[in-house]
Amino acid sequence: MSTTTQPATRRGFDYKKFLANNGALVGLVVLCIALFIATPDFLTGQNLLNIGIQVSTVAVLAFGMTFVIVAGGIDLSVGAVAALSAMVSSWLFVSAGLPGWLALVGGLVAGLLAGVVNGLANAYGKLPSFIATLAMLSVARGLTLVISDGRPIKTPAEVSFLGGNLGPVPMPIVVLLVAALVASFLLNRTVIGRSMYAVGGNAEAARLSGLPVKRILVTVFALAGLFAALAGLLLAGRLDSAQPQAAAGYELDAIAAVVIGGASLSGGLGKISGTFVGALVLVVIRNGLNLLNVTSFWQQVVIGLVIALAVGVDVLRRKTRNS
Amino acid sequence: MSQQPLVTLQNVGKTFGPVTVIKDVTVSVYAGKVQVLLGENGAGKSTLIKMMAGVYQPDAGRIVVDGKTVTLPTTRAAEELGIATIHQELNLVPTMSIAENVMLGRMPTKHGMVDRSALRNRARAALSLIGLDIDVDTLVGELGIARQQLVEIAKALSINARILILDEPTAALTRHETESLFAVMADLRSRGVGMLFISHHLDEIAEVGDTVTVLRDGEFIAEVPASTPEDELVKLMVGRSIEDQYPRSTGAAAQPAGTQPAEILAVEHLSSNGQFSDISFTVRAGEVLGIAGLVGAGRTELIRAIAGADHYDSGTVTVRGRALPKGNIQAAIKAGIGHVPEDRKGQGLVTGASVNDNLGYATLASTARLGLADFAGQRSRAQAVATKLRIRMHTIDQAVGALSGGNQQKAVFGRWIIAASTVLLLDEPTRGVDVGAKVEIYELMNAITAAGGAIVMVSSELPEILGMSDRILVMRDGKLAGELTAAEATQDAVMTLAARDVDEKN
Numbered sequence: 001m002s003t004t005t006q007p008a009t010r011r012g013f014d015y016k017k018f019l020a021n022n023g024a025l026v027g028l029v030v031l032c033i034a035l036f037i038a039t040p041d042f043l044t045g046q047n048l049l050n051i052g053i054q055v056s057t058v059a060v061l062a063f064g065m066t067f068v069i070v071a072g073g074i075d076l077s078v079g080a081v082a083a084l085s086a087m088v089s090s091w092l093f094v095s096a097g098l099p100g101w102l103a104l105v106g107g108l109v110a111g112l113l114a115g116v117v118n119g120l121a122n123a124y125g126k127l128p129s130f131i132a133t134l135a136m137l138s139v140a141r142g143l144t145l146v147i148s149d150g151r152p153i154k155t156p157a158e159v160s161f162l163g164g165n166l167g168p169v170p171m172p173i174v175v176l177l178v179a180a181l182v183a184s185f186l187l188n189r190t191v192i193g194r195s196m197y198a199v200g201g202n203a204e205a206a207r208l209s210g211l212p213v214k215r216i217l218v219t220v221f222a223l224a225g226l227f228a229a230l231a232g233l234l235l236a237g238r239l240d241s242a243q244p245q246a247a248a249g250y251e252l253d254a255i256a257a258v259v260i261g262g263a264s265l266s267g268g269l270g271k272i273s274g275t276f277v278g279a280l281v282l283v284v285i286r287n288g289l290n291l292l293n294v295t296s297f298w299q300q301v302v303i304g305l306v307i308a309l310a311v312g313v314d315v316l317r318r319k320t321r322n323s
Numbered sequence: 324m325s326q327q328p329l330v331t332l333q334n335v336g337k338t339f340g341p342v343t344v345i346k347d348v349t350v351s352v353y354a355g356k357v358q359v360l361l362g363e364n365g366a367g368k369s370t371l372i373k374m375m376a377g378v379y380q381p382d383a384g385r386i387v388v389d390g391k392t393v394t395l396p397t398t399r400a401a402e403e404l405g406i407a408t409i410h411q412e413l414n415l416v417p418t419m420s421i422a423e424n425v426m427l428g429r430m431p432t433k434h435g436m437v438d439r440s441a442l443r444n445r446a447r448a449a450l451s452l453i454g455l456d457i458d459v460d461t462l463v464g465e466l467g468i469a470r471q472q473l474v475e476i477a478k479a480l481s482i483n484a485r486i487l488i489l490d491e492p493t494a495a496l497t498r499h500e501t502e503s504l505f506a507v508m509a510d511l512r513s514r515g516v517g518m519l520f521i522s523h524h525l526d527e528i529a530e531v532g533d534t535v536t537v538l539r540d541g542e543f544i545a546e547v548p549a550s551t552p553e554d555e556l557v558k559l560m561v562g563r564s565i566e567d568q569y570p571r572s573t574g575a576a577a578q579p580a581g582t583q584p585a586e587i588l589a590v591e592h593l594s595s596n597g598q599f600s601d602i603s604f605t606v607r608a609g610e611v612l613g614i615a616g617l618v619g620a621g622r623t624e625l626i627r628a629i630a631g632a633d634h635y636d637s638g639t640v641t642v643r644g645r646a647l648p649k650g651n652i653q654a655a656i657k658a659g660i661g662h663v664p665e666d667r668k669g670q671g672l673v674t675g676a677s678v679n680d681n682l683g684y685a686t687l688a689s690t691a692r693l694g695l696a697d698f699a700g701q702r703s704r705a706q707a708v709a710t711k712l713r714i715r716m717h718t719i720d721q722a723v724g725a726l727s728g729g730n731q732q733k734a735v736f737g738r739w740i741i742a743a744s745t746v747l748l749l750d751e752p753t754r755g756v757d758v759g760a761k762v763e764i765y766e767l768m769n770a771i772t773a774a775g776g777a778i779v780m781v782s783s784e785l786p787e788i789l790g791m792s793d794r795i796l797v798m799r800d801g802k803l804a805g806e807l808t809a810a811e812a813t814q815d816a817v818m819t820l821a822a823r824d825v826d827e828k829n
């Protein structure tokens with residue numbers, strides 16, 4: 001081993017440090033135990049599969065969002081891009097008559113392109129990412145309505161397969177796990193992933209060290225667009241149709257998941273595993289409140305408090321660690 | 324002069340944890356006098372003024388105002404006694420008007436609303452105290468730095484400041500602007516305001532000061548008249564001869580007699596509109612080329628253009644005979660250039676990221692295979708260079724922002740050592756670095772040139788330029804004003820070239 005200077009953590013497991021660094025995970029476990037005690041319906045196979053299916057859309061969106069937030073930006077367009085991608089795919093199949101698999105790829109490409117446009121506007125057009133993606137939110141949602149004329153369009157079988165089952169396992173869960181592995185690999189192992197942390201931490205220092213900051217930013221938004229497209233297809237596949245109002249407001253869930261997962265909105269921090277846990281926290285709370293017959297109105301209040309609590313604890317933790 | 328001082332720090336001391344920053348220092352400010360505080364970076368000047376301004380509390384000694392011992396628990400307490408500080412980084416809100424800035428925190432109101440006309444009148448009265456005639460509705464952000472400073476002084480005077488602490492007010496000013504600031508200071512002096520003045524420009528001391536307090540390593544060294552010759556002041560300030568402090572060993576020793584070392588970097592007719600024009604020079608293997616000049620002479624802009632960080636209009640940059648494309652940092656790095664920028668925290672480091680990551684950014688792509696980062700290799704390279712440069716840290720995974728200034732700077736150097744850079748462009752390489760780490764950085768420069776590398780160093784610290792350079796270029800208003808060999812160079816010779824234009828005008 002090359003680390004020679006960490007005597008405390010090398011022998012045995014440092015519980016304190018683990019707890020401090022994985023607050024969201026601890027919260028999730030506590031939440032699950034509480035729900036297990038509160039209602040017998042929580043820990044059933046069917047309910048867990050439901051949670052898995054529900055978390056798939058949010059988490060896949062949030063993985064893409066993680067890239068953007070780590071690189072110091074924000075992407076408000078992911079929900080609208082998800083809807084647009086699904087709609088493009090269905091339109092290519094129904095109206096343009098393309099084979100189903102090609103329509104599916106077309107949907108992914110649509111999301112990728114929307115992301116590239118976001119990235120170009122941000123990196124080269126110097127628009128703040130908040131503004132560039134706010135514009136894209138409106139454009140993408142508008143285009144979705146234009147293409148569909150405001151009506152749902154049936155998905156090709158290939159897209160519906162994404163919403164179906166693979167043996168006993170729902171496909172969305174399979175897609176979710178694959179997406180998590182790919183996203184984590186990209187962020188942790190590749191040059192582009194490591195560069196995202198540098199750009200988010202200090203873009204000018206990254207640039208002066210020779211990192212191609214603009215290209216990195218375009219890639220980051222392109223990835224967010226691609227993951228949004230995948231999330232959109234998952235959602236459409238479950239419903240067997242692309243809905244013009246699908247995934248409206250999901251960008252806020254995605255941001256919440258990333259932030260609960262420990263990323264910093266000022267950039268340079270964040271992990272896919274954290275985001276995964278963050279998405280699970282959101283979905284498990286909703287699921288649990290449903291099982292406990294809490295109205296959706298109150299659910300929103302609770303979710304808001306959880307976000308504030310998660311970030312508040314995180315800020316406090318960083319403050320005490322630094323002083 | 325048996326006059327009672329306005330304020331005295333009497334035998335004060337200050338320690339932070341195990342480090343004693345100030346030990347038994349006494350300094351007084353008299354009405355109508357300019358007291359100069361002189362010392363190297365890290366000598367304790369800023370700690371001292373922070374005690375006078377109510378930011379820090381002394382651990383030993385006492386503070387006496389108008390003959391009475393006082394405590395200054397807050398800056399507000401200091402202000403109430405008439406002590407105001409003009410910081411290097413100004414405390415103004417750029418998006419608000421001059422009037423609003425002057426009256427910030429004590430806006431005149433009428434029926435609970437801001438009384439605009441009273442606001443303007445009182446701000447105008449404040450500006451007239453220092454003879455500043457500008458529209459008080461102008462946004463502060465639209466003013467130049469010199470005017471902003473005057474607004475800050477007016478603001479201080481309008482809250483009845485009798486003692487002004489001026490922390491390096493001339494650092495960012497042109498010669499001309501400095502002259503007008505000095506005129507204002509002379510006027511304030513005649514009206515009985517006491518001032519504590521800090522400057523790194525030794526020539527300003529005799530011009531504006533009355534007496535000088537010299538500090539070294541947190542201790543009081545001497546109090547001398549401001550008319551003391553500059554060499555004398557330097558000797559008091561540094562406490563040893565410059566040769567010991569700047570251990571330059573020329574790389575030329577390794578060169579066989581009679582041959583010239585190879586030319587590594589050649590800059591020809593480089594121009595960038597409004598920043599610098601027609602700059603040409605070459606640097607040979609084993610050489611340290613110093614670039615001196617006043618702040619605003621275009622030195623940083625030149626260095627950044629050579630490094631590919633900014634575009635330029637015309638001219639060429641050649642490394643080992645190969646011309647570099649404009650504004651292309653990656654190409655410059657590939658050619659062997661390493662850039663240590665002026666602002667370490669803002670431009671040099673990702674302070675929240677680990678030492679390991681920071682050391683590896685320049686080589687992240689070049690050491691990767693199929694787009695995958697080389698983690699194990701990076702770690703061992705970083706570990707090796709951190710050991711070699713003696714970067715003091717707990718672990719290599721520690722955030723670089725938690726290290727001291729000197730160790731942070733070594734991390735920036737280390738990045739280029741890992742990248743095997745052979746042409747280092749250093750911009751203020753020892754700014755905010757303590758004396759011990761400074762010497763380590765100089766030794767590192769020696770090692771780089773001894774290994775056949777070349778160094779271009781921009782510095783505002785003249786002793787550093789004189790002590791470490793083999794050749795010195797002096798820039799003035801974006802042009803080369805002259806070139807001096809190490810033997811010819813003296814503070815006077817450099818300053819004459821750097822400021823000649825102004826002297827001719829006057």
